[in-house]
Amino acid sequence: MQRFIFKLIFLFLFLSVSQLASIMVYKDYISYDYINDRYQAKKVYDFSRIKDISLRKKMFCDFMSLIIQSENQEILANRQEIIELSKKNSLTQDQLNYINNIEKVYKIDISQSSDSIDWQEILRRVDIIPLELAISQTAIESGWGTSVFAKKANNMFGHWTYKIGSGIVPSKRDEGQTHEIAIFNSVNDSVKKYMLNLNTNRAYGHFRALRADLRDEDKIIDGSILSSGLVNYSGIGKDYIRMINLIIRDISKYWRDDD
Numbered sequence: 001m002q003r004f005i006f007k008l009i010f011l012f013l014f015l016s017v018s019q020l021a022s023i024m025v026y027k028d029y030i031s032y033d034y035i036n037d038r039y040q041a042k043k044v045y046d047f048s049r050i051k052d053i054s055l056r057k058k059m060f061c062d063f064m065s066l067i068i069q070s071e072n073q074e075i076l077a078n079r080q081e082i083i084e085l086s087k088k089n090s091l092t093q094d095q096l097n098y099i100n101n102i103e104k105v106y107k108i109d110i111s112q113s114s115d116s117i118d119w120q121e122i123l124r125r126v127d128i129i130p131l132e133l134a135i136s137q138t139a140i141e142s143g144w145g146t147s148v149f150a151k152k153a154n155n156m157f158g159h160w161t162y163k164i165g166s167g168i169v170p171s172k173r174d175e176g177q178t179h180e181i182a183i184f185n186s187v188n189d190s191v192k193k194y195m196l197n198l199n200t201n202r203a204y205g206h207f208r209a210l211r212a213d214l215r216d217e218d219k220i221i222d223g224s225i226l227s228s229g230l231v232n233y234s235g236i237g238k239d240y241i242r243m244i245n246l247i248i249r250d251i252s253k254y255w256r257d258d259d
Contacts, residue, residue, distance in 0.1 A: 047145035061068035133223030
């Protein structure tokens with residue numbers, strides 16, 4: 001019981017007033033897992049109900065930030081464990097199994113022994129996506145939570161699937177195309193997929209290199225800086241990067257309002 005109370009106190013200290021208000025408004029959509037210290041959203045709120053555009057953006061940012069921060073916290077927990085293990089001269093079999101599982105998830109060649117582990121590459125991939133960058137991308141891809149695919153499929157980042165019949169067929173799909181819009185069981189699953197995509201896909205190697213450089217220089221993992229590594233995320237290339245940074249500047253005022 002005492003531990004539970006401490007978690008509640010931490011929760012209220014950690015969150016902004018607007019985020020707490022969002023939880024109350026979206027109580028049927030988002031919940032807090034006290035055991036694992038994380039937020040979960042089984043579905044996304046229909047933000048098209050909020051007619052005031054500024055308010056819609058504010059509430060969308062608060063809603064998504066809870067999920068994005070939760071997924072980043074899980075990544076950071078794994079990253080810290082990896083850092084601690086990297087300091088050891090050798091690993092137990094259980095510890096090696098843990099690293100092998102990380103390698104499998106993050107699409108790195110499986111190590112056969114402690115000596116063969118590429119710690120640098122693991123840490124390059126197991127790292128956070130800056131909150132402002134993730135929110136700007138989900139704002140673009142989901143129309144600030146108003147798109148059909150966000151509401152019907154929890155698809156917040158425009159992910160495709162090529163498994164026939166597993167997703168939603170886009171109404172404007174070009175003839176000869178077979179892709180479908182992926183369906184996710186929760187908003188968390190969509191965010192997790194997005195983060196794993198940036199952390200594993202070859203197309204975003206420059207993104208990961210920029211982030212690693214910031215880590216090496218002990219600098220803030222800045223979304224505006226990392227955005228230049230996402231030129232391959234959209235077919236519009238550099239125009240997409242400009243869109244990301246316009247939104248990052250736009251939403252920055254919402255965090256300033258909480259100071």
